[in-house]
Amino acid sequence: MNNSEPTLTKLEETLTAYLDGKLSPADAATFEAAHPEVAAERRQHEQLRAALAKEAPALSHGDFFNHQILREISPAPSPVKRAAFPLWRLAFGAAACMLAAAGIFFAFVGPQKSRSSDYYAQVLSVKAGDPDITAQLVEAGGVAVVWIDGLDALPSNYVLE
Amino acid sequence: MNNAPHNTSNGEPGIPAESANDLALVASAQSGDTVAFDALITKYRQRCFAMIYHMTRNEEDAWDLAQDGFVKAWKSLANFRGQSGFYTWLYRIMTNVTLDWLRKKHIRGGQEFDDSIGLRKIEPAATTAPKPTMEPAARMADAEIRQRIDAAIEKLSPEHRAVIVLREIEGLEYQEIADALGCSIGTVMSRLFYARKKLQTLLQDIYEQL
16 A cells, blocks of 8 residues: 555545534534434444444453463573583593503503603693693502592582483 | 543553553663563553454454564664653554564565445445344344454455554544654544545445444
């Protein structure tokens, strides 16, 4: 549809105002006298208006209506409390454990027992990327132990899924 | 003519709602208080729903659109400066949400409003014509009339529907309608004139039953 509306003629404009009760009683009487047919039109208009007005339904499930809006507008729930052990830390821990196990393995049965004791410690320290996490290889009595400092303890209720 | 807005059947207050209570609730809502906004929803949901229903002629659509309107109102709440009543402001949002939806719906449906309908006569076999063997029972007659009115209003363009609903049902003044629709009073009067002519033509045979 074209949004531009045709301009009303003076008569059409007066009729609209008349139907909407915008004319003074004197003007309305003059208008009715000049155009007797408009009185019937006004009655029809009132009938239609009444018919339109009497069929307003009631909104159903009002509480649910509100609930859905509130769910939509409520601020996003604050991010779930950060896990004490985020994935990267767990991954690092796993990697460190594997390296430690590998170190122990090589210390006992591996072909390169003569490898420098600083080697694993350097690798672990570099992989950690966290200056607070340090690793060192301790060899004593033919046993090599990779000692890692700086990792957080696992919470007692932590469950690995 | 009584221009006072009618109260809804559930007794919710009419427009304009300029009460201090409204403004206090709005102020709280503006600071993020969803409980305050919940109270505003409860207060105005019926009127918004009824207005939208009259424009869409479908309860489910009206329910969804009223929700959309409230969500949009929440998002725009920072823009509410209290220059008009909260309900007047809300009304504009609801009207625009509904008009946008009606326009999209009719674009999708490929329907085109026939502005010349007011100049045509209704064919006796038209679907909107009264059935010659209409049930005499009042309930049946009411249902029939309701169907006829629905069908007639569906034939109006979204803009014509809007002015009819806002004027004839909601009882808004010309200026309020112009504000709500973002047009001039002259345009409001013109739309009213032509919308009424169309309805008159479409419903002329049932005026006696109204």
